[in-house]
Amino acid sequence: MAHPVSHGPDPRDGRVYDMSKDLGLAIKVALATNRPLLLSGDPGSGKSSLAPYYARENGMRYYEHVVTSRTQATDLLWTFDSVRRLADAQAHRSHLHDAEYVQPGVLWWSLAPESAHSRGGMLRPSHRHDPLDRFYKEHQAKGAVVLIDEIDKADPDVPNSLLVPLGSQEFTVAETRTTVCREPHVSDHLIVVTTNGERELPQAFLRRCVTFTLPSPTHESLLRIAELHLRFEGVKWDGRTRELADVLADELMAARQGPDAQRNRLPSTAEYLDALRACRALRVRPGEPDWELIRTLTLAKSAQQDR
Structure with a gap:
């Protein structure tokens, strides 16, 4: 029986992937050490397709963030809509709450979904499911996979700024002074970072990753x-x-x-x-x-x- 075909040649739907034994072991090492898995290899070799495949195969929540030259490290943690807040203040809206202008990023949703729903306990939960989870299911999975795609496109400060939140799995939202940390019910947490080698990554970041290079095709x-x-x-x-x-x-x-x-x-x-x-x-x-x-x-x- 034929499966439904996803739209587009690169759907990132996690349905098809040729998983090698070595790559499978690299994932296990990353999970065992709580380290990000840094994937390198030729463009078009399947780096970005691994994360959705692993998430779907293991029934895990899945998030992704495609890095650009304008990406800041905080974009993966949270964003703050200062423009909307200013407009509301100028409109003399009463009882402005900074938490209303905070949008959790992929790392916040993956590490602490309950906190993300309520913006760190400062608001009533406003969503029944994670808006950034691409494989949402009725029963929310306990583990999560995050794809940080093409990190070499970002300024070198970005991977360096991610060292502490990735290492401690904890960060503080500056605008609300809310501390976010990995929630106890979040079991497996796999972060897959890809690079095309366009820019050399900081040594401090490399030391804190499990690294794997996808082999050239045979x-x-x-x-x-x-x-x-x-x-x-x-x-x-x-x-x-x-x-x-x-x-x-x-x-x-x-x-x-x-x-x-x-x-x-x-x-x-x-x-x-x-x-x-x-x-x-x-x-x-x-x-x-x-x-x-x-x-x-x-x-x-x-x-x-x-x-």
Whole structure:
């Protein structure tokens, strides 16, 4: 029976993932040591997909925050709407309560959901479920997984500023002076941090993480991943489909190992899946007239030239 297909090529719905034994052990070490798991590896290698997969497989709450160059460390803990508060003050609203303008971030919801509901006990709970939990279930799970995606895009001060709240699993909301700490009923708490290596991370942050680098794709791993995804999408994994996946795996490995590999961006597993889906949908096979254009569009993307 075919599973429902999620919208978009990268849904982050946690339904399909090729979990290696080594990566599984790295997760266990991170949980045992209460340390964040720092994942590195090529873009498109599956770093961001691990967290939702682990959360779904283990019935855990799931939160994510995609880091940008403007991200501040406090954004993962809480935000304060000072603009709305000022507007309310100018409108002479009486009995202003700073807690009304506090929005808990992903780490607050994951560590202390009951506190987040009531803004640290200062308000009546206003939600029946976590608004940031992407896999909300009727019966709230005790454990949580947090994805902090592409932390290398942030200023170096951001990972340094997260050292204390990640290490102690406690922080204080400046505007309300509310102390937030991990609640006793929160059992497993896994924080997955990803980096593409665009910027070197502070050594102090690296020392406080369990680090794991996803290996480069192999011919065998590409076929495994292709089968997992296509079977989930309801595609029959027959001889013809496997043969196409096999030929495309050869093409990707050749592109990654060829003479231009050092100068060009290496094609990823995600782009291999794009090529496979395109060839199936358009009924094109390597060597046919349209193949070279599909290869250029998916596997052998050339760097954009400066004008």
